[in-house]
Amino acid sequence: xxxxxxGLRKTKQRELILNVISSAPGPVSVNEIAQLLxxxxxxxxxxxxxxxxxxxxxxxxIQCVRLHDAVxxxxxxxxxxxxxxxxxxxxxxxxxxxxxxxLHESTLKEGHQVNSHExxxxxxxxxxxxxx
Amino acid sequence: xxxxxxGLRKTKQRELILNVISSAPGPVSVNEIAQLLxxxxxxxxxxxxxxxxxxxxxxxxIQCVRLHDAVxxxxxxxxxxxxxxxxxxxxxxxxxxxxxxxLHESTLKEGHQVNSHExxxxxxxxxxxxxx
DNA sequence: GTTCGTGCAAACCTTTTGCAGCCCA
DNA sequence: TGGGCTGCAAAAGGTTTGCACGAAC
Numbered sequence: 001x002x003x004x005x006x007g008l009r010k011t012k013q014r015e016l017i018l019n020v021i022s023s024a025p026g027p028v029s030v031n032e033i034a035q036l037l038x039x040x041x042x043x044x045x046x047x048x049x050x051x052x053x054x055x056x057x058x059x060x061x062i063q064c065v066r067l068h069d070a071v072x073x074x075x076x077x078x079x080x081x082x083x084x085x086x087x088x089x090x091x092x093x094x095x096x097x098x099x100x101x102x103l104h105e106s107t108l109k110e111g112h113q114v115n116s117h118e119x120x121x122x123x124x125x126x127x128x129x130x131x132x
Numbered sequence: 133x134x135x136x137x138x139g140l141r142k143t144k145q146r147e148l149i150l151n152v153i154s155s156a157p158g159p160v161s162v163n164e165i166a167q168l169l170x171x172x173x174x175x176x177x178x179x180x181x182x183x184x185x186x187x188x189x190x191x192x193x194i195q196c197v198r199l200h201d202a203v204x205x206x207x208x209x210x211x212x213x214x215x216x217x218x219x220x221x222x223x224x225x226x227x228x229x230x231x232x233x234x235l236h237e238s239t240l241k242e243g244h245q246v247n248s249h250e251x252x253x254x255x256x257x258x259x260x261x262x263x264x
Numbered sequence: 265g266t267t268c269g270t271g272c273a274a275a276c277c278t279t280t281t282g283c284a285g286c287c288c289a
Numbered sequence: 290t291g292g293g294c295t296g297c298a299a300a301a302g303g304t305t306t307g308c309a310c311g312a313a314c
Binding site: 109119125 | 196228240242256261
């Protein structure tokens with residue numbers, strides 16, 4: 001991981017996994033990572049994928065995105081503030097540009113201090129709408 | 133199940149489980165439901181709790197709330213549209229009144245059709261702020 | 265009495281762990 | 290060469306399913 005970060009070894013598998021997560025159009029699950037690696041003939045043991053994902057999480061190179069299904073998905077931490085759209089039909093997740101939340105105060109009327117927020121939209125994605 | 137909803141039988145266990153979810157101060161997990169039933173000497177098989185929760189979900193009497201930890205929690209659907217505040221310090225979850233999202237179109241600029249949305253705020257809750 | 269629901273245990277699925285062999289530094 | 294990394298398989302944890310008995314109608 002970037003320049004031997006904290007004594008970690010740079011291996012083919014780790015590069016591949018980080019690359020898959022970084023180049024996906026939205027957050028991906030462990031299964032999707034495994035599938036994508038298989039698709040390009042770079043099959044990797046599932047245990048390695050889990051271990052690598054946890055390693056990347058620990059080093060904050062990726063973060064976990066949790067939507068309405070039970071699946072944990074991962075995305076790079078170095079992308080700008082954004083939110084997600086989750087298709088109810090094909091189950092894919094898309095990144096959305098910008099932020100739809102107009103919240104100017106950092107303290108809510110209930111008195112809680114807000115440090116961050118997450119928004120998830122659900123519905124039917126463009127592709128599913130067009131093919132129906 | 134409200135008045136024999138769809139041919140479902142009204143049983144002691146189902147009433148208890150719905151009651152536990154409805155009267156909890158916030159969304160509860162399956163484990164919490166099991167614990168609460170045990171506490172009042174109404175222990176129920178874990179399989180029954182899972183089946184009942186899924187039944188209640190199917191009939192939209194409850195809905196699933198997913199925060200940033202891996203736990204699935206459930207709350208009644210018959211409370212008004214609201215969002216959640218999750219305290220990073222004490223881990224409590226608060227319901228927030230109203231909606232901070234000003235979204236007038238139902239189709240995003242990316243072309244996806246929005247049917248619903250969820251917002252979760254994170255930060256420090258009022259109580260934690262005051263006691264620090 | 266018939267049908268559906270419950271509880272138990274087994275099955276299942278996802279994630280983690282142990283271990284022997286391999287590979288990077 | 291040595292210690293971390295991988296892959297396999299087994300284990301662990303959480304959820305679902307099959308089945309026989311019991312409860313609801």
